[in-house]
Amino acid sequence: MWKDRLLPADLKEQAGQETIRRIEVLSTLGCGLLRFAVPDVEAAETLGALASMVSMPLCADIHFDYRIALRCLDFSIAKLRINPGNIGGQDRVEQVLSKAADRGVPIRIGVNAGSLPGVLRAGVEAGTITRAQALVQGALEELKIFQAWGFTNVVVSMKASTVADTIRANRLFRERSGIPLHIGVTEAGPLIAGTVRNTAALVPLLSEGIGDTIRVSLSDTMENEVIAGREILNAAAEFGCTRARRGVQLISCPRCGRNGFDTHGFIDRWKERLYALEKPLTIAVMGCAVNGPGEARHADLGITGAGNSILIFRNGKITRTIRISDGNMGEADRAFKEELAKV
Numbered sequence: 001m002w003k004d005r006l007l008p009a010d011l012k013e014q015a016g017q018e019t020i021r022r023i024e025v026l027s028t029l030g031c032g033l034l035r036f037a038v039p040d041v042e043a044a045e046t047l048g049a050l051a052s053m054v055s056m057p058l059c060a061d062i063h064f065d066y067r068i069a070l071r072c073l074d075f076s077i078a079k080l081r082i083n084p085g086n087i088g089g090q091d092r093v094e095q096v097l098s099k100a101a102d103r104g105v106p107i108r109i110g111v112n113a114g115s116l117p118g119v120l121r122a123g124v125e126a127g128t129i130t131r132a133q134a135l136v137q138g139a140l141e142e143l144k145i146f147q148a149w150g151f152t153n154v155v156v157s158m159k160a161s162t163v164a165d166t167i168r169a170n171r172l173f174r175e176r177s178g179i180p181l182h183i184g185v186t187e188a189g190p191l192i193a194g195t196v197r198n199t200a201a202l203v204p205l206l207s208e209g210i211g212d213t214i215r216v217s218l219s220d221t222m223e224n225e226v227i228a229g230r231e232i233l234n235a236a237a238e239f240g241c242t243r244a245r246r247g248v249q250l251i252s253c254p255r256c257g258r259n260g261f262d263t264h265g266f267i268d269r270w271k272e273r274l275y276a277l278e279k280p281l282t283i284a285v286m287g288c289a290v291n292g293p294g295e296a297r298h299a300d301l302g303i304t305g306a307g308n309s310i311l312i313f314r315n316g317k318i319t320r321t322i323r324i325s326d327g328n329m330g331e332a333d334r335a336f337k338e339e340l341a342k343v
Helices: 013-029 041-051 066-072 090-103 118-126 131-149 163-176 191-207 222-237 263-275 290-294 330-342
Strands: 034-037 058-062 079-082 107-112 154-159 249-252 282-285 301-306 309-314 317-323
Touching: 013 222, 013 263, 034 041, 041 058, 041 066, 058 066, 066 079, 066 090, 079 090, 090 107, 090 131, 107 131, 118 131, 131 154, 131 163, 154 163, 163 191, 191 222, 222 263, 249 263, 263 282, 263 330, 301 330, 309 330, 317 330
Parallel strands: 034 058, 058 079, 079 107, 107 154, 249 282, 282 301
Antiparallel strands: 301 309, 309 317
């Protein structure tokens, strides 16, 4: 999800070029859909203008005012995210459904644990219904409106901030309905905490075949959200999830007192380029000869260092040795680029 409010100035001149460049980076990292909060009609029109400037499918996230959704549908928006319960009466919801159906635009029904309808919230507080059950019931109630109108181009998400509620709600919904599910832990926290919570929730669900799209919510950069999502999908693939995306698997040692190679610096320089590759490669970035070609011998390509030498290896065998001076890594980077092109 785009982290800031999108303003008209963000599409002009140098700022516009930077906006487009960043969206292109997200696309190369593996982002398949980019969601924007749309709080008013001006934001809807700005998002509509942006949609005509980029190839990335854009999703409009709308609350409270059905007119914003209608305005978004005047543009090439790829998807709407709404909560039908907070955009007005049934007649207003039906206006949105009618226009979305005419335009062939799918809608995601988003139900959040923090904004459940009053009756369900009271039931959770009283202990007569679990939060997971309330999320599912809320989603099914919203779906009734869509089903009564005959709108079937729909996805459901039930977001909670705990791992257990996320897993329980999505399992329970899947028992009740075959509607596609968008899964994720909402308000999951900063980079480390949020990645752990999302992994703990999403890998079990994906390995059970539950979940059609994912979003990793982090109080961090969009780029790290996408990379975390990529790694979660790769982890789920190890448990037999056939829907998981495969691409570069980046492994690296944490670094220690034996360090002869700056793994952190190398990853910072190469991370985006490596994750942009769609080849199913394992790339190893190791800090010393102990963890280099030996422990990472399964890697398709790896790099490590010892003293003033940088070693590049494939499948455990050293293929190139580069001497460096004064910490200048330019030659090593060039050699790694050449070897990467051969894999």
